Amino acid sequence: MTRREIMNGKKTVRDEDFELVQAINNGRTDLFQQLVEKYQQKIYNFGMRMCGESRDAEDLVQETFLTIFRYLKGFRYETRFKNWMYRVATTTCLKAKRKPKHAPERELSLEEFMPGEGEDLPDQAPDWAQRPLDQLLNEELAAHIKNAIIDLPKKYRMVMVLRDQEGFSTEETAQMLDISVSNAKVRLHRARLFVREKLKGYFDHDA
Amino acid sequence: MTHKGHDHRKCMALFEKMSEYIDRELDEEARALVDAHIRACCHCQACYETLQRTVDLCRSSAADYPLPDSLSEKLRAMIEAAGR
Numbered sequence: 481m482t483r484r485e486i487m488n489g490k491k492t493v494r495d496e497d498f499e500l501v502q503a504i505n506n507g508r509t510d511l512f513q514q515l516v517e518k519y520q521q522k523i524y525n526f527g528m529r530m531c532g533e534s535r536d537a538e539d540l541v542q543e544t545f546l547t548i549f550r551y552l553k554g555f556r557y558e559t560r561f562k563n564w565m566y567r568v569a570t571t572t573c574l575k576a577k578r579k580p581k582h583a584p585e586r587e588l589s590l591e592e593f594m595p596g597e598g599e600d601l602p603d604q605a606p607d608w609a610q611r612p613l614d615q616l617l618n619e620e621l622a623a624h625i626k627n628a629i630i631d632l633p634k635k636y637r638m639v640m641v642l643r644d645q646e647g648f649s650t651e652e653t654a655q656m657l658d659i660s661v662s663n664a665k666v667r668l669h670r671a672r673l674f675v676r677e678k679l680k681g682y683f684d685h686d687a
Numbered sequence: 688m689t690h691k692g693h694d695h696r697k698c699m700a701l702f703e704k705m706s707e708y709i710d711r712e713l714d715e716e717a718r719a720l721v722d723a724h725i726r727a728c729c730h731c732q733a734c735y736e737t738l739q740r741t742v743d744l745c746r747s748s749a750a751d752y753p754l755p756d757s758l759s760e761k762l763r764a765m766i767e768a769a770g771r
């Protein structure tokens with residue numbers, strides 16, 4: 481449970497990691513390993529979703545925990561520890577050099593996802609939007625979704641991964657990335673439209 | 688666009704808000720307007736269903752990746768070295 485309280489006029493968030501972090505900061509650095517064990521899977525998943533390759537994801541995990549180890553003393557519990565950790569991970573990820581195989585950093589516009597003038601719009605959602613989800617999702621589709629997300633320009637990919645895969649709220653995502661809530665919403669919407677186009681292509685091809 | 692029988696601008700305005708609608712981030716009034724439009728407009732209904740399905744697929748496909756065997760050991764060594 482997260483409990484917000486006012487201490488010395490500042491908001492402090494007491495979460496499930498509060499005591500562990502306090503203990504580490506009070507000298508029990510040996511306990512840092514517990515934080516690593518608890519969160520390495522999460523940060524590795526995040527790395528795989530952002531980079532697509534295990535070597536890059538491993539680098540991200542290592543850099544993230546090293547930075548956390550160095551700067552934990554400066555963590556003031558103004559957010560949950562987990563959110564601060566993801567903030568470190570996103571910053572690390574944004575600093576990493578762009579891989580040539582990754583999508584170029586470009587803006588996605590709403591217009592590019594709007595149906596063209598005179599284009600025939602479907603009267604009904606296609607089969608892939610109507611069939612039960614568990615009948616639809618298989619390894620091949622999961623791989624296709626992963627690739628579609630990797631194809632997104634990074635700043636859109638990051639918002640989509642944080643919102644739709646890591647499960648953070650719009651407010652948390654905006655706070656982590658130092659962007660406004662409305663900016664987070666705009667990026668998420670365009671990212672989803674982009675992935676939807678890829679899915680349409682996949683299923684049209686399949687049909 | 689080829690929407691017949693009603694205002695295209697409504698469809699466009701809705702297209703912009705579709706994610707907020709899916710995420711239940713619209714206020715009650717805006718939400719009711721979208722609900723009503725979607726009931727009346729089969730194109731927007733289809734658009735909504737494919738986007739909702741896209742979100743559901745992204746969520747459901749986000750399983751844990753197998754951790755490389757060596758990673759835990761690397762992390763332990765790295766933190767030990769940094770703590771010295």
Ligand SMILES: [Zn+2]
Nearest residue numbers: 698728730731
């Ligand atoms: Zn419509």
